[in-house]
Amino acid sequence: MRLELHRVFVNKLVFGDKTGVRDGILTVNKKELLALISEDELLGKNLDIDVAMPGDSIRIVPVKDVIEPRWKIEGNGQIFPGMLSDVDPVGEGKTLVLSGAAVVTAGKIVRFQEGIIDMSGPGADYTPYSKTCNVVLLLEPADPKMDKHDYEAACRMAGLKAAAYLARCCAEAKADRVDAFEHGNIREAMGACPELPKVGYLYMLQTQGLLHDTYLYGVDVKKILPTVLSPLEVMDGAIVSGNCVSACDKNSTYVHQNNPVIADMLKRHGKDFNFVTCIVTNENVTLADKRRSSGYATKLAAMLGLEGLVITEEGFGNPDADLIMNCWKAERLGIKTALLTDEYAGQDGASQSLADSCVEGNACVTAGNANEVIVLPPMKKVLGFPDEANVIAGGWQGSLAADGTITVELQAITGATSELGYTKLGACTI
């Protein structure tokens, strides 16, 4: 399979008469986009769209998801298969990407589950979405007593529709850069460089229930058995986030589209190892599911003859149990593992970081401590509802001061400790 990402760089957003891109400026016809998302009768009458640029004194809260505008301009299927488009396979051909732009969905759903994005100030350093030119959808339900499942789905779809719309309107634009990715079938991938180890990527997805779900080709991942997936399909939106837990380590749809683990493994394919395939798996609540999925995922890895697995988890607590089961089961099948997670080690960093552990888990990369406290100075403009800082996970009653300053743990900042590594946090030896 070969997929070309035709990147059109965006460094400015303006509202205008016709949606399109020119010289790095993405013009958005606000009326047209509003009309598009208002088609959903589940959404209310007071929807709004605003823009937030890097460096702006703007706070967006509460944030549900972030999506990168993409549209397939050649090849099979269309972006977000099974969710926005038909169910045909994706991952080959050409896909236009509005690089530097993002759609942010904001509004109250289940309030403590959502996050904060600051476009400037110290908080901006902790979220990758302060560096993107954001089209912010401010959403509300048609009926305040609406079923939360329906409303969550409406918000999710609004974000996907907006992202696809923006990129579709720019489909004729000339790419500033084309990134080509190739990934062969399993036989080719295994044999790319016979002397190198055969490595796979075990991609764990959050799947515990409402606002804790993820979708693969439109299928609720908590209902699947682990399965193989080409890394290129992920770039075309095969995986869509339906969750908000917690803001810091939620894998947004944007991060799935730009999964840095996949990008790096593709770069190192044929050089340091043979990157054979992705295996996607879930993080269910029922213990029987945990045993089944971890057993099945590692069995697939063994059947494929993998010698190593990179394992990323999503979330904290319950998913730690899945991470650890995947780790020791793989290791006992003779497959070396490297884990990527974040930590909840308390505000002083001295508490136990993960809810579970095993002796086999001796190669682990951390994306940071979600409990670190940060003070976010007031912003001139708030898109959304600032008082949500008092109820968001990572905040507490009193987090929001009278002058607009917010004191929270990193947990409240969208994408701060991304367990796919899409974060600026890191460690260095001094």
Next chain:
Amino acid sequence: MQKCVVVTNNPALYRIISAGRLIDGSSLDVLIDVRDAIHLGSRMLTHPLCGNLRPCQQPFRSVLIQNNPEALVHLESLSMIEEAVLLYRSYQNRLLLPCMLSETLCEDYAFVDFELMRESLDRYGLLSRNGALSPDLALR
């Protein structure tokens, strides 16, 4: 005789299940009750740390267990619940209690606690009324 029951401190959830034990206490009290049951032969069917919040952010806790009187202690369940109790105990003085929350926030937490359990409750046949939870009604 084996029987599945939910141990919970979430009154909203308790009202719509067919077999359960309502704990008048904290999330930690729920975990301790489950641990005691495991010592008497029960085994856990759901993970005791489901959800994605830290103990001090989790006012409600629900765990599905299967009572097996006379059975030997299920070591996997025991290990898992001891880890969970230990984690919650480390936050003992900072636990979030339902009585500390506003009504609307309490409803949100109760609702998500139920949502996390919904799939498992359905699978083990414990939803007594189609699983339809309206927390704003059930909590009153």
